[in-house]
Amino acid sequence: MAAAGFSSALKISDLNDFITPSQECIKPVTVEKQKKGLGSIRIGDDTDDLTLETPKIQRVQITLNDCLACSGCITSAESVLITQQSTDELLRILSESADRHIVVSIAPQARASFAAKYNVSYRSAGYRLRSFLKKLGVKEVLDTSFARNFTLIETKREFLKRYKEDRSRLPMLSSACPGFVCYIEKTHGEAILPFLSHVRSPQQVMGSFVKTFLGSKLSIAPDKLYHVTVMPCFDKKLEASRDDFFNEVTQSKDVDCVITPVELEELMLKQNVVFTDLEDTEESPSGQFALEHCYQHKGSGSGGFGEYVFTSAVRELFGEEVPFCDFKTLRNKDFTEVMFTRGDQVLLRVAICNGFRNIQNIVQRIKRGTCNYDFIEVMACPSGCLNGGAQLRPNEESPKELLDRVVELFKESQQSGGRSPDSDSAVDELYRDWIADRAERLLHTKYKAVAKSTSGFTVKW
Missing domain, CATH: 3.40.50.1780 (Rossmann fold)
Structure with missing residues (x-):
């Protein structure tokens, strides 16, 4: 498969563009020492074919x-x-x-x-x-x-439960992005895992x-x-x-x-x-x-987690409707936030964080206890899922031009009769006929820390 096929093996020292190609996999191959034995030499005449036979080596398959x-x-x-x-x-x-x-x-x-x-x-x-x-x-x-209706509804319910009962696990981080989840499991483990949403x-x-x-x-x-x-x-x-x-x-x-x-x-x-x-x-x-x-759901091209959780939480926690969710750009276009205030008091703060440079900053703020967000929609790719590493490549136009049109078409699809998961009778019907009391088993999962390898082969010189 072409080198551009898979997302990069991220280096902790350079977490900027998640979708830059790399050829790196540093899991070492174990080589067992063989006991030295006696060799033998066969002497032939000049007519012998001395072409060496190279044993065929099978390609290693990693699942x-x-x-x-x-x-x-x-x-x-x-x-x-x-x-x-x-x-x-x-x-x-x-x-x-x-x-x-x-x-x-x-x-x-x-x-x-x-x-x-x-x-x-x-x-x-x-x-x-x-x-x-x-x-x-x-x-x-x-x-x-x-x-996505069920993912959004379960994410909202999980957030409201944490907000009311266990704010020590805020900000809650969306977990729909497998690149971000793997990063947390393998790099930050138990320090950040409690903040991850458990919704599938x-x-x-x-x-x-x-x-x-x-x-x-x-x-x-x-x-x-x-x-x-x-x-x-x-x-x-x-x-x-x-x-x-x-x-x-x-x-x-x-x-x-x-x-x-x-x-x-x-x-x-x-x-x-x-x-x-x-x-x-x-x-x-x-x-x-x-x-x-x-x-399509309202909000970002990655599923609208930030907007849905924000508008739903304002309604259910503070009894007010938010007709328009206005996310403000902060450091860069991949980091935006929206706040609900009464007077001078900020009651709810939600962010959308795309790209690993922004993710690094958020993770460090959570570790230091200085992150003041309640919920964060997190995606590994810059610009989110519409710019996923496996989206189609442009022929003659630039990648940015193609991405701009992807975003435009996606927004057009959002305007063609979208509705909230909460007001969809088909969603209610499936909660009744399919999910019933099995929401935890069908719609939720768990994440776990992956122990770091102590092999000297993994040291980057």
């Missing part, structure tokens, strides 16, 4: 679970060989597993990336992606936007939905469902591979395979498929998660 257990770097490195998270694996399943019901869930940021690069509308991009995937043999193509990301909520609710509706066992997500970030592969998201009873992952826009585009090119030639048609919606039904 994503190995990455999660290794403290050598913070997130996935380009040198890691992914064996179960690729379009090749998807094609293999499609060709060899006729009894598997294959479901693909597409992130809204990925749709916006295709829409921007190929100059089509946000909706059209979704329909064209569905057309391509169904031609491959995929049975269902869904949108993860509806799953929309990808993993979608996984719970597909393997439990959708499977039961279709009368398909979880191990016969193969769930693929299309995500703007390579580190979502790491998230899907966490042991916490593997069901021991059904022997099934919530998300079996994660592919990205750049990988999906590469597959189209290999199959001589022109994106703009794909069918752009609506279908009869098959449920709340269908592309036709889904809408």
Whole structure:
């Protein structure tokens, strides 16, 4: 895979641009000493072929679970060989597993990336992606936007509980970004982990939905469902591979395979498929998660955690409505804040923090006890998920020009009939019929510190 394929192995001394490529994985290979033995020499005549035979060495394969257990770097490195998270694996399943019901869930940021690069509308991009995937043999193509409803609601509930009962665990940090989560687990451990939200990301909520609710509706066992997500970030592969998201009873992952826009585009090119030639048609919606039904939430292009928690908390804690959430830019465009005040008193302060340089500053302030925010939406990539490391690359225009159009198209999708998760009857219906009293198991998870390696090989000279 090309070097630009995976996000960087972050160096603590240079946490600026999360998506800069690197070829570094510093987990050392153990070499066992061999006992010296006697050698032998064979003398042949001049006609002997003296060509040396070199034994064929098999390529080492490192799984994503190995990455999660290794403290050598913070997130996935380009040198890691992914064996179960690729379009090749998807094609293999499609060709060899006729009894598997294959479901693909597409992130809204990925749709916006295709829409921007190929100059089509946000909706059209979704329909064209569905057309391509169904031609491959995929049975269902869904949108993860509806799953975000549950992530937002559970995040709000967790924040309100902490605000009322345990403010020592504030600021609460959003945990939908796997790059940020890995950074905290491997670098700061127990010093910062108590501040992380325990709510699953929309990808993993979608996984719970597909393997439990959708499977039961279709009368398909979880191990016969193969769930693929299309995500703007390579580190979502790491998230899907966490042991916490593997069901021991059904022997099934919530998300079996994660592919990205750049990988999906590469597959189209290999199959001589022109994106703009794909069918752009609506279908009869098959449920709340269908592309036709889904809408965007207000707020940032990373899911709107900051805005939703702020407006909901002001309403429920202080009995007031916030008609417009005005985040003010502070040091740079990747760090913004909004406050709720009465008179001269600040009652609630929420921030959006993107990029590792800003994350470093926030982490240090939390450690020193000088961070005065109540909730922080945190994303590892500069500009958030719309600028994810696996979004489509530009052809002739600059990366900034393409990103600007991705942002513009995403904002347009937010203006086309969006509504709050709290006022969506379909959300209430699924809380009643699917989640019931299982919210902790289906919508939450836990994070743990990863012990640092003491090997001398990991020392950077």
